Amino acid sequence: MLTVTVVVAVYNIEKYIEKCIQSIIRQTWKEMEILLVDDGSTDESGNICDRYAKADDRIRVIHKINGGLSDVRNVGLEEASGTYLLYVDGDDYIAPECVEKAVECAKHHEAEVVIFDYQEIEESTGRRERWSMEIPREKKLTVKECPSLLIATPCAWNKLYRKSVWDRCGLRYPVGRVYEDLTITPQLLLNAESIVYMDSKPLYHYILREGSIMRSQNFKKSLYNRKAALEDVMAYFKEKKAFDTFKNELEYLMFEQVYFVPTKEVIYYDAQSEYRDQFRQYVFRVFPQADKNPYVRKWLSKKDKILLSLMKRRMYWGITWLSAIRKRVDLLRNRK
Secondary structure (H helix, E strand, O other): OOOEEEEEEEOOOOOOHHHHHHHHHOOOOOOEEEEEEEOOOOOOHHHHHHHHHHHOOOEEEEEOOOOOHHHHHHHHHHHOOOOEEEEEEOOOEEOOOHHHHHHHHHHHHOOOEEEOOEEEEEOOOOOEEEEOOOOOEOOOEOOOOOOOHHHHOOOOOOEEEEHHHHHHHOOOOOOOOOOHHHHHHHHHHHHOOOEEEOOOOOOEEEEEOOOOHHHOOOHHHHHHHHHHHHHHHHHHHHHOOOOOOOHHHHHHHHHHHHHHHHHHHHHHHHOOOOOOOHHHHHHHHHOOOHHHOHHHHHHOOHHHHHHHHHHHOOOHHHHHHHHHHHHHHHHHHHHO
């Protein structure tokens, strides 16, 4: 059996997909299959994938009718032959040693899930930011032993999974919805019998680009999908009799992912939007003390604590002002 299956989500990203594929085929770890799942692209993305498949027999292209990112992830999971599974979005790329370090960590610790740091790169300004979580490193854990694993990051792509954990719990991404990883990652981690947060430099490079799903200005859709994601998570934890055990973590997920992050996005793009206050109203109906959650004090950066204070005071102009300054500084720094 192959060691690793790398599943790449491809949809209308002809500008980015070659860099992504090249970062995978140049990995220091060679024993892998690469599944390029073309989700009905209407640009040259599918043809680019086919060209690379002809040149490298580790690559297989799956062309499918457009079904969204959840469908792509599920197809990749079903088609994967490897012992381990790694998701990569086709507009991102990975460090040359990403697969090797993740596999070695998984084998050494006998881990079902390996988590690693990533770097966020803002395309418009060139800003680079390392995302690193306050979790014990190189230590085999479960969420019961380390509950903060549930809120470290819901991303699907900064993790190496042993495929058997998916087979054992039977979880699949919700087709037709975005924020699919926010829905499934906490559920999967609850089922994992061994999780290791790897001690390494960032191994995944996440591109924040205009026009991507995550930068969408469709606030109505964002509110619906974020609510649906956390409602699914809470229902699952209640079903597993784990809601009370992890109430603080679920409350913080709700605070961060359904109030704080999307509210910042609304204010940045359209401070007068009717959806500006709807995220807050929903979250505080479910968790009235969400902004007093212990993780808010512990995990929010100084910058985000300032933004939260401005939100509470309805000083939205301050948030847009700080955002404009930050972007200006980033642009000037990138030109040097």
